[in-house]
Amino acid sequence: MSDWESDCDDYYSTLSQNRTPPQQNFQSRGSYSGQSQRGGQYSRNITTARGRGYFRGNNKVISIPSTKVGRVIGRGGLKIRDLEYESEARIKIGNSAGDNTDITLFGTNSAIEKVEQMIKDLTIDKEASKKQNLQSASSAETASQVSVYEKFTYVNSEGKKVTDWAAASAYADQVQREMWDKLPPIVKNFYNEDPTIAVMPPNEVAYWRLCNFDIKVTRIPENWEAEAIPNPVLTFEQAFKDYPEILDEIRKQQFTKPSPIQSQAWPVLLKGEDMIGIAQTGTGKTLAFLLPALIHIEGQPTPREKRPGPTVLILAPTRELAIQIQREVNKYHYKGINSVCIYGGADRREQIDSISKGVDIVIATPGRLIDLIKANHIDTAHFSYIVLDEADRMLDMGFGPQINVCFLNVRPEHQCVMTSATWPSAVRQLADKYMHNPIYINVGSMDLAAVHTVTQKVMVVMEEEKDTILLDFIRNMDPTDKVLIFCAKKNTAADVTANLACKGYYCESLHGDRDQSDREAALEDIMNGTVNILVATDVASRGIDIKDLTHVINLDFPLKIEEYVHRIGRTGRAGKTGIALSLVTKYDWANAGELIKILEEAHQEVPSELREMADRFEAKKSTSKHGRGGRGRGRRPQW
Structure with a gap:
């Protein structure tokens, strides 16, 4: 038991x-x-x-x-x-x-x-049942289990019965390897390099990478002797010339050329390499790993209808990001490949029905995936292409142990993709654990930076002024404007939504206290234009792609400066421009210095009050270090 x-x-x-x-x-x-x-x-x-x-x-x-x-x-x-x-x-x-x-x-x-x-x-x-079975030897399976147990049990010098756990662990590893050996082989290399790309001289490749946000490409570890890193492709045809149906699907989306992360990632992933993609939000990372996944699914030697389970697993930190990924998957129709999105709060039975009928791609949040693994509805041993999307966010949310559980039974020769907006030590350790000599692609500076298509405006205000400023902004919105308002707490988001509704402004809210069906309906309403105001917590800061979102308002500044970058990245996407308005109070002084760096890097105006706030915080921090008072980073300023 x-x-x-x-x-x-x-x-x-x-x-x-x-x-x-x-x-x-x-x-x-x-x-x-x-x-x-x-x-x-x-x-x-x-x-x-x-x-x-x-x-x-x-x-x-x-x-x-x-x-x-x-x-x-x-x-x-x-x-x-x-x-x-x-x-x-x-x-x-x-x-x-x-x-x-x-x-x-x-x-x-x-x-x-x-x-x-x-x-x-x-x-x-x-x-009692176990004892009865042992006595009667009526169950060969139980007897086998007992014999395995006895195999690693012995009486020590003190006369006590002990278990050799090291030997038992080695035996378990052997059983797992034998199980993996029975699985059908995996094909990972589908890349036929375009002749024009193959003969690109190294200096031309280096110049292209420099001109495209100074892309850094290396293999981890750097001294690993392996095949050379493939050159970037410059057009869709150079990447997918052997897959005309993929090209047709891309043309339907009316893209003109690959984004920088796509140009470098597609050759890497089509060759079957593991990859770590570090890029800012809104740069096309989803399509970078999705199209090679479709080709990987169709290219396996075992026909899809004869496979015992799904081929591709995409793990996402939040329900909203998982749903957004599935929307992206559903845009591309290739060889009848289908997917299921599984996450907590949705109908579990429907998700199980979809899996039992046969799917090729599972898009999941860690909690619900583990739920279905434990219930034997999903066997991760059959996944051969695995994506950890927004890996840094998953670790920030405490999903490290769940990720380990999800990988327990995954066959070692799988292909693994990891995307992240940052490259902290925890993400590096995750890559070391589950990836095989991956190719590391970093688009842009390693320093925290915001997308340059967003105009950033910062106002230093009193807490009690926020409602008035927000209401004044909404009164002056154009009919074509769409705005996403971020609040720090769920009850704040609910209150703001209710107050706006009472004043006659039709809006929706998105936060953790709402039922999943309501959260999905809220997203659908803002995306299709039923409403043009969405009030949300940080559940909407990553992975949400709202078409034609013109404004982001940080009614409450986030606790972590990284979330600021992700929040404002909801606008200014796909080559369009956007505006981010952030209301900063004296209680946000711990982030003032980092915010100034982000504004300056993007050549944005920095209010003098914000510089004064940063100076005060640094002075307070310095005083605290020398033992002359202060309560540490992030405490309320004594102004």
Whole structure:
């Protein structure tokens, strides 16, 4: 029994002993309930929210020990959802006040019979079953497992039975390698270099890279003896001349030429190399890894319909970025390749149905991907092309452990792509762990910088002036303007949206407290022009591509200066220009110095009040270092 199953069983055992009367306890906990408290018995029912017709049809009541209810429910209701999905029955769990709990099963006779057996299998005493199997030797599988366990167990000099974990780990690695060896081979090199590109002299290549945002290209480690780094392509035809259907799809998007990151990335990825792409937001990184992925999918020796699982995995830090990537994937139709976007908050069953029917590309957030891996709906061993998009953001959000879990079963010869806006040590360590001598492509300076297509305006204001300034801006908007307003907190975003609506301005909000369907609807409304004002938190700072977004307003300045760059990068995309207005208060003084550097690098006006703010902060910091007061970086200034 796993630790979490044991915890669930202990919890429900304690609950059944101590809860009197049960109705009051359920009301106080307020969980696992889909029924109204206004009438009828208030019983735990995870699944009643699916509609009035949910309980129609045949039904059967079975009883299990209350201490075993946790096994049926599972963590966060995961197991009960799987039971319903696999059996096509519906499950209602009754009160657990006594020693036993009634469970009502709904559905066809065959579905009820199937789910009843599944529940029995879950709730039998696993330890007793194991002993019985060992004694009778009726299970060859169990006996095999025991023999493996005994293989690495011995009695030490003190007479104690111990396990050689190093040997056991080596054996596990051997089993995994044997499993990988049974998988079909991977083809990664699809590049046929254009003759014009092949004969480009090194000085011409270096000059092109210098003129295109001073692109830096190297292999990691630099002293690795491998094939030379391919030259950049200058046209779409030079990259995809052997794939006319890809060229047709590109022409439909009416692009004139590749972006710098695309020019250098396509030859690298088409050759099957691992790649790290460092570039500012809005520079075309998604298309840089997507088109080679399509070719990789179609080019594998095993036909797509005979593959046991999806071929491409794209991991993204946020739901919004995952959805945006899928929108980009859906623009390009090649050989019937299809995709699914899986993330928390959306219908899990629909996502599982899509995977079971067969998909080629999985676009996922780490949490939901791990959910489906643990439920055996996805096997990562079959992925041969893996993308970590916005890797720095994923690590900032604490997804490092989840990424490790996602890679546990991935075959070692996979092709890996990592994109990032910055190159911190944590991202380097991630690359060292999962990439094989990757080619590193950095477009632009390593220093933090904003895109030069955005006019940056900064106002140093009092906190109480913000609402007036925002309202004055909105009153003077042109009908064709679209504005994205960033707030620091979810409740601030909700309040701003409500206040604007009360004043007659139709707008939408995007933040973590909204249901996923509402978040998607808000994005759809701003993208299709139903509304032209979107109020959001930093969930919208990366990966959101809103066509014709003219303005970004930082109503609250972000805590990290990196987020400022990503926020204002929502406008001025795809060669267009935009305006970013940032309202800075004295409480933002810790970021004043870095903000000045970004403004100066982009040749923007720097307010004298901002320079004064930066000087005050540096003076305060210097005083603090010498032990003469101060509370450290980011504290409120004593003005």
